[in-house]
Amino acid sequence: MSGIPHEGEERFSTLVNNAAAVRAICSAVEGTLGPKGLDTMLVGAQGEVIITNDGVTILEKMDVTHPAARLMIQVARSQQRQIGDGTTTATVLAGALVQEGVAQVVRGVPVAKVVSGMLQGVELAVSSLRARSRAIESLGDAALQRIAITAGREQADIARLIVSAAEAVGGSKLREDGYRFADSVLAHEEASSEVWPGILLNQKPMNLHLAELERRDARILVLHDALEPEAVSDESLVTEAGFQRHMQLREQFRSSLGLLLELGVGLIASDRGVDPEAEQLCSDAGILVLPRLSRRDLQLLSEHTGARPVRRTALRKSAPELAAALGYAGYAAYDERLGRVRVSGGRGEQHVSVIVGAATREAAHERSRIAKDAASAVQAAVRGGYLPGGGAAEMAVAHDLERLRETMKGMEGFGVAAVAGALRKPLAQIVVNAGYNPLEKVEELKAAQIALETDGLGIDCDTGQVINVLEAGIVDPVDVKIHALQAAGEVAAAVLRIHTVIKMKQSFEDV
Structure with a gap:
């Protein structure tokens, strides 16, 4: 009778299948996360090649057919459309939320309770992130320089251009509703890099x-x-x-x-x-x-x-x-x-244009993506402030949720625990990409943050040691993290709620 599926396996087959598709999508981008993340090569049907570590580019160009996997791509699109940076983080968080949620459902927690608790957990995590925010004092703030370098993938020349352009356009314009600083970026293979006023x-x-x-x-x-x-x-x-x-x-x-x-x-x-x-x-x-x-x-x-x-x-x-x-x-x-x-x-109105030079057309496309990410991150930081980067802030918020979970009596607490577990995923993936054991480093950082009661500690990807990430200039915009978590929570909840997948019949209009 070994060929007959177990009752539990049959009951959760759709959920497990969707989770596997989500996991496949995440695996395509998570290797690019952090300072030690590597690039992905995308190869087209006609032999065209794109080499990038930009999450939304990878997901947009992937050949994806699974419906649950397509939902994950919506996370990256939403992050790119609303913020312009953090698409990989949003995708990794969404995948982690689905994985943690499925684990709770399979152990017997009702899906409705997991989803309800998860949404509560996301809301509480967002409040905690906002409370930890540090404001950008001026456009000459050193934190803004570091944000540009981090989002600019350590390309100092691009970071300098973006910060110079931000100073030229001014803080009021950067905070203006509807203004997208990233739209001012142009990369060209025959141009010299400059900020045009x-x-x-x-x-x-x-x-x-x-x-x-x-x-x-x-x-x-x-x-x-x-x-x-x-x-x-x-x-x-x-x-x-x-x-x-x-x-x-x-x-x-x-x-x-x-x-x-x-x-x-x-x-x-x-x-x-x-x-x-x-x-x-x-x-x-x-x-x-x-x-x-x-x-x-x-x-x-x-x-x-x-x-x-x-x-x-x-x-x-x-x-x-x-x-x-x-x-x-x-x-x-x-x-x-x-x-x-x-x-x-x-x-x-005051406008600036950021011209990014490159050696080839392919390099121009990639440098344009990098510069747009840096511009989006700088604008997000000016608008909403910044937090300790490298997964440090998420680790501290995860501990907040765990303490809250201990006071909860309903089964929604399992959903809150799922969010806490997912918030540790960015740090875990960053240290994996740096060549360290994620279990060891996550626990080491957790203990250090609790002992010193600070969210400013993180892991140095070069040495593997616990360091003060604020002093090291490892910072991220608050709005990037918050929108990534919110978008991830919405899609994870949608995936967990799917009980059955049914193929629609073809309508006469489609024939």
């Missing part, structure tokens, strides 16, 4: 023969429309009245362009096409034209220069009315090497 527009000028000219003190026109005369219908055009109307609109358009020249317009940006005659007229007048600029670039240009986007009908307005819609830039010129237009000295 302005914006970079990803478009070649239509009149390239003017591209080498620098515009100083230029007015900027932003069009949410085509740069062309108002159209007359084909039916009207065949009539004399329609043709006369067409010629009249053309003449009005020429007059409008002349008015733009009088107002000192040096650059026109449009989200649509440009009429050939308009292109020639602008070229003759020395006006740089950027057609079909992306919506994001148009927004950046408007914000930085103070321009108010208009439709082409606004070109018929009087000079004072039209002047009120124009922006201003102290400098505008096309950079042929970057293939972008540089704009700076705007009278609108």
